[in-house]
Amino acid sequence: MTEGTGGDGDDDPAKSADTGPERIRSIAVHRDDVANALEATLRSDREVVLRATPPFSGRMRARLHALDAGGSGGNGTDDPEPIHIDPRDLVSDAPPYPEPDETAAEFPDADLDDRRDRHAAAVEAWRERVRERVGSSVEIAVDGKSRAVDVVALG
Secondary structure, three states, X not given: OOOOOXXXXXXXXHHHHXXXXXXXXXXXXXXXXXXXXXXXXXXXXXXXXXXXXXXXXXXXXXXXXXXXXXXXXXXXXXXXXXXXXXXXHHEOOOOOOOOHHHHHHHOOOOOHHHHHHHHHHHHHHHHHHHHHOEOOXXXXXXXXXXXXXXXXXXX
């Protein structure tokens, strides 16, 4: 039973809208969370998202979440399911992730330690570009329909 229904069988849709995802106007995301989620998604078989959990309000915070980590809903209440946002949807014109072989090819005469350092620098530069490119809006699914909400990038 959703808080506010009083447990008396009152199924007033206006009350469920008070905490439902349709009331979300903006999502706050930390730039580092977006970069980390995108990197994990691109570099592994894991699906990593930014997740906003109920009860929903006009301004929500979405945090890093691996979908295979559990806790994606089914909490035994009538609360709506959490909203999952693909990090690719949050980044405009995401740059390609730097692959180790590409970095090594750029510096064929470098020793192994130097190549590792150069690749680490390339990855950090990629993360910085991703953090800078977090968009100002994103589409979220609400009741099977997509709608735009503002994105507030933190950090």
